[in-house]
Amino acid sequence: MLSSVLSPVLSLASSSACAARQVPAPRPPPDDAIALFRDRAFVEQAVVLAAPRAGAVRVPLAVAAGIAADDVIVLDAGGVSLSSVKIDGAPGGLALAADAPRAGRFVLTVAYVTDRLRWDAAYTLTAPASRDRAELRGAIAIRNLTGVALRGHAVVVDGPLAAGKPRAAEPIAGLFAG
Numbered sequence: 001m002l003s004s005v006l007s008p009v010l011s012l013a014s015s016s017a018c019a020a021r022q023v024p025a026p027r028p029p030p031d032d033a034i035a036l037f038r039d040r041a042f043v044e045q046a047v048v049l050a051a052p053r054a055g056a057v058r059v060p061l062a063v064a065a066g067i068a069a070d071d072v073i074v075l076d077a078g079g080v081s082l083s084s085v086k087i088d089g090a091p092g093g094l095a096l097a098a099d100a101p102r103a104g105r106f107v108l109t110v111a112y113v114t115d116r117l118r119w120d121a122a123y124t125l126t127a128p129a130s131r132d133r134a135e136l137r138g139a140i141a142i143r144n145l146t147g148v149a150l151r152g153h154a155v156v157v158d159g160p161l162a163a164g165k166p167r168a169a170e171p172i173a174g175l176f177a178g
Helices: 002-019 169-176
Strands: 032-036 041-051 055-061 073-076 086-090 093-100 104-114 117-126 135-144 152-156
Touching: 032 117, 041 055, 041 093, 093 104
Parallel strands: 032 152
Antiparallel strands: 032 041, 041 104, 055 093, 073 104, 086 093, 117 135
């Protein structure tokens, strides 16, 4: 008896649920990658280029404070012709300009070195009264003084970034490839 009463109600509910238009969830922002050294940080930063149509597109480029256009390199053009990608100074900051091959969303990866990311480590060693074992716990505090929010993961290297070596960035970039 109860099923005959609920059947029309359930049928109505399921038909209206099926007719509801599904809205796709917004894509999460792409991840950034950071290699933190004692003296500086190597940052790979994702930049979304939304092209309403094929042709020239220009977007603001939010990078760490103190970074000039000449300090930024393009690691991955994200489907845009690398020769068309330009980074230049613009009123109020930097800008990335490119020629999009079609309308759509392109994710480019830029990289730079900054001294505005710092880290410190702290350790605690605890042992019971018997002193037959010990537990070491560590924590890292990262201070982001860049002026931009970075999302993603970080690798901590307890040493200086090899300054002046032209191939120093290649092994670091390999840490984030994948």
